[in-house]
Amino acid sequence: MGWKRTGLVVSGCVFLAALLIGVLSLNNGIASGGTVYTQLQVLTEVLRLVTENYVEEADGTALVDGAIAGMLDKLDPHSTYLDPERYRRMQERNRGTYYGIGVSFEIVDGDLTVVSAIDGSPSHKLGIRPGDVIVKIDGRSAKGIKQEEVFDKLRGERGTIVHVTIRRPGEEDLHEFDIVRDQIPIFSVPYSFLLRPGVGYVRMIRFSSTTSDELEEALQKLEAQGMEKLILDIRGNAGGFLNEAIEVADKFLAAGKKLVYTLGRIPDSSEEYYSTGRGKHTRYPLVLLIDRYSASASEIVSGAMQDWDRGLVVGETSFGKGLVQRQYQLKNGGALLLTVARYYTPSGRLIQRDYSDKEKYMSADADEGDEETPPSSEPDARPEFKTAAGRVVYGGGGITPDVKLTERWIYSSLQRTLDRSYFDFANRWVNETRYQPPSFDEFREDFEVTDEIVRSYEAFLKDRGIKYEPDSLRAEIDQVRSGIKREMARNLWGENERWQILIESDPQVHAAIAALPQAELMARNEPTGDWQTRSR
Structure with missing residues (x-):
């Protein structure tokens, strides 16, 4: 589906005058009766009075931005105005690349600290490690630097050089690096590995x-490594491009199966999408792991797999965003993301949840670590549909999983207190001991965080002034050992290995593994639904 573009001048009264002229020129009669015309005249008059008479000089651009936000607030929660800076960041994220040195970072007590060097990036190739502190950039102190300043200083044109000075934990001498900026990927599939022999795991965090x-x-x-079953983890994946969701679903289905369809008011917003037959992964058992933050494109994929009985959906009821936004670029460099259609799963399910109470609706976006489900109705109060094999599924409030999980992986207050300290301690311990195991597999299977290491960690906490209750630490000693071990893995290998250690303690991943036999039974059949070519 192609994107349409329109323009809007966002600059005080000029913007409103242009908008007024545009509205009056519409052919669909929106200004008939004078209602919209009159209101725009009032809006222009209010803006003039404010800019001329308000007690302080008013920012006209901010006022107009506020007017736009107020207008869109009368629509659905996902129709959004992006100012030029927000739009630039969104484009970068969706494009999947930028130019820079390739580090993720945190600013801790004013220190610019490397969390990880992206695999294959210039920083990774030079040996920059987690825990390294960038103390100077091009000879200037980085102490107290702000996040936006980091982006400005470390990103730049491909092939240009930035000089950084690094302090490494456990070492007295500073390290000097000339780093040549290059294209850096923003991964949407950051982790993929075998959980156990034959069982693959893929983590997908966005649809770019x-x-x-x-x-x-x-x-x-993974198939080259012997994968025979797959767990596709799309928990927390809030969506992205519709066409990417279609291409992902297409990989797992034979030709000619409806993947999703959209219905809108304007003619080219109503479309049907079918599998092409190009997918090479149509046979092995598939489990999709979702949660309350899986939305939009994630729901397109999980809905198609569920309707066609191609994959078993495990987890929590998903968010329930069944609205399609079209991107309109604006003349000020910003963009309007405007809802133009609703999408439906192959069986005809509208996944959109009720948003009449917007605050309640959007509260499901905020991960507070509680155990409440998204504010959607119970399944028995929602419309029923049938999968291709005749199983009952539900519309009107997200994707209801085939296997519903209630146990969640929730950090205690102690773990939230200690989380950063695992990173700092592990980096120092690895650097000071020069520990280097033969392989990650041996480390994962054989390495133990001993009592001696735990005592060193407690001394580290005392030295850092981090307060905790010793009894609480002992009660959660398994989580403490896991926290230290996963950060050691990150220091020694990278983010993929850290994640492998991390999810060993994830109860929902264990539940997904336990559900694989059900997925195997599903994969043996190839049902056909009578709604495959149903007319809209």
Whole structure:
């Protein structure tokens, strides 16, 4: 589906005058009766009075931005105005690349601290490690630097050089690096590995322009390693490009199956999408792991797999965002994301949840670590549909999983207190001991965080002034050992290995593994639904 573009001048009264002229020129009669015309005259008059008479000089651009926000607030929660800076960041994220040195970072007590160097990036190739503190950039102190300043200083044109000075935990001498900026990927499939022999795991965190290609690469890698079953983890994936969701679903289904369809008011917003037959991964058992923050494109994929009985959906009821936004670029460099259609799963389910109470609706976006489900109705109060094999599924409030999980992986207050300290301690311990195991597999299977290491960690906490209750630490000693071990893995290998240690304690991943036999039974059949070619 192609994107349409329109323009809007966002600059005080000029903007409103242009908008007024545009409205009066519409052919669909929106200004008939004078209602919209009159209100725009009032809006222009209010803006003039404010800019001329308010007690302080008013920012005209901010006022107009506020007027736009107020107008869109009368629509659905997902129709949004992006100012030029927000739009630039969104484009970068969706494009899947930027130019820089390739580190993720945190600013801790004013210190610019490397969390990880992205695999294959210039920083990774030079040996920059987690825990390294960038103390100078091009000879100037980085102490107290702000996040936006980091982006400005470390990102830049491809091939340009930035000089950084690094302090490494456990070492007295500073390290000097000349780093040549290059293209840095923003991965949407950051983790893929075998959980156990034959069982693949893929983590997908967004649907950007590179997602389907990243997924294909991950699947081919795992299949070469002997994968016979797959767990696709799309928990927390809030969505992205519709076409990428279609391409992802297409990988797992034979030709000619409806994947999703959209219905809108304008003619080209209503479309049907079918599988192409190009998918190479149509047979092995598939479990999709979702939660309350899986939304939009995630629900398209999980809904299609569920309707076609191609994959078993495990987890929590998903968010329930069944609205399609079209992107309109504006003349000020910003963009309008405007809802133009609703999407439906192959069986005809509208996944959109009620948003009449917007505050309640959007509260499901905020991860507070509680155990409440999204504010959606109970399944028995929602419309029923049938999958291709005749199973009952529900519309009107997200994707209801086939296997519903109630146990969640929730950090205690102690773990939230200690989380950063695991990173700092592990980096110092690895650097000071020069520990280097033969392989990650041996480390994962054989390495133990001993009592001696735990005592060193407690001394580290005391030295850092981090307060905790010793009895609480002992009660959660398994989580403490896991926290230290996963940060050691990150220091020694990278983010993929850290994640492998992390999810060993994830009860929902264990439940997904336990559900694989059900997925195997599903994969043996190839049902056909009578709604496959149903007319809209």
